Amino acid sequence: MGASLRDVAQRAGVSVKTVSNVVNGYEHVTPTTRAKVEAALSELNYKPNLSARNLRRGRSGIIALALPELDSPYFAELARAMIKAAEDAGYTVLIDQTDGLLERERHVLAGIRPQLVDGLIVSPLAVGREELAARTDDTPMVLLGESVFEGPADHVAIDNVAAAGIATEHLVSIGRQRIAAIGVQPPDGQGTARLRLQGYLDALGAAGLPVEEDLIKQGETFHRKDGVKAVQELLALPEPPDAVFCFNDLLALGAIRGAHEAGVRVPEDIAIVGIDDIExxxxxxxxxxxxxxxxxxxxxxxxxxxxxxxxGDRDAAPREVQADFRLIERESTRGRH
Known part of the structure; x- marks a missing residue:
């Protein structure tokens, strides 16, 4: 059994209430008393009973993180960061995979099960803004990704138009003139692809380069195999591209493999850039x-x-926040130095 509040109180020579005040971060404790309690906590290696604390507060101490694909390196790395941030805040993370399917996303948005989770962090693909606004479950929620903007919940994402523009501008800056794009989706496809296509087109326009439809390739998914297939089609053109902007890193890694199989050198013959910075x-x-x-x-x-x-801050207007991003130059565009 671990040390209890009573054990710590006896070691420090104070009341159990004083120890509780220190553990819970209350301010009205003198510096001398706080120091004595903290020393006793350290000496006895006291660990707070988070389950009991959450029960008293009417909480489970669990939040749910719902992502489209857990075998995608980007989402796996994001999940790792989420677990660390939640742990720092005293929460455990329950992870669910939705596969971007409507019914699975609806299940998550319904709160999964009453009293199971205190909050939701969701990256939706299938559910739209109207359905999100109409949800009846009152579990607090934060949205990720690019499918829903100005929705009924706080939303965190990067500026994908700007990110795609910087990736394309980088290719222009190293002297590439025929810049292809891989990852375009159908009109009803995911919002990420639409935004990254817009950034690519804007950057071409700013550089005075023409938009050539045969250089814009659709990807059925954002997976490696789609990058291989698309780059093979591009390299078979009468005038192949000298650079490719891929809408994520998996497509880019597939494109590198496809170029290698075709005997085309990267970056000497074709430069390749992606988005996500997966390991x-x-x-x-x-x-x-x-x-x-x-x-x-x-x-x-x-x-x-x-x-x-x-x-309890339930009534404030939803917040739209853009996280930072940066270009990392490596060998696929600059070569070895």
Whole structure:
């Protein structure tokens, strides 16, 4: 059995109430008394009973994180950052995979099960703004991703138009003239693809480069195999591109593989850039130039917003916040130095 509040109180020579005040961060404790209690907490290796504390507060101490694909490196790395941010705030994370399916997203948005979770962090693909606004479950929620903007909940994302523009501008800056894009989705496809296409087109226009439809390739998914297929089609053109902007890193890694299989050198013959900064990109050959979203900041902001809502700040207007990102130049555009 671990040390109790009573054990700590006896060691410090104070009341149990005083120890409780220190553990819970109440201000009205003298510095001398606080120091004595903190020393006793350390000596006895006291661990607070979070389950009992949450029960007294009417909470479970659990939040749910719902993501489309857990086998996607980006979402796996984001989940890791979320778990760390939640742990720092004293919460445990329940992770669910929705596969971007409407019914699974609806299940999450209904609160999963009454009293199971205190809050939700969700990256929706299928559910739209109207349905989100009409949800009857009152579990506090934060939205991620690019499918729903100006919705009924706090929303954290990066500026995908700007990110795609910077990726494309980088290719222009190294002298590339025929810049392709891989990852376009049908009109009813995911919002991420639409925004990244817009950033690509804006950057071409700003550089005075023409938009060539045969250089814009659709990806059935954002997976490696789609990058391989698309780059093979691009390299078979009478005038192949000399650069490719891929809408995520998995597509870019597939494109690097497809170029290698075709005997085309990266970046000498074709430069490739992605978005997500997944760890695999650091160790590919060549290593991958990418746009790196600040995943830790996304996680931290999401938890801060969720905590404020769980604490009772339910009536304030939903917040739209953009996290930071940066371009990381590696061998797939600059070569080896």
């Amino acid at each position: 695999d990109g650091q160790y590919s050959t060549p290593s991958l130039t990418t746009i790196s979203p600040d995943k830790d900041q996304i996680a931290r902001l999401s938890m801060e917003f969720l905590q404020s809502r769980m604490a």
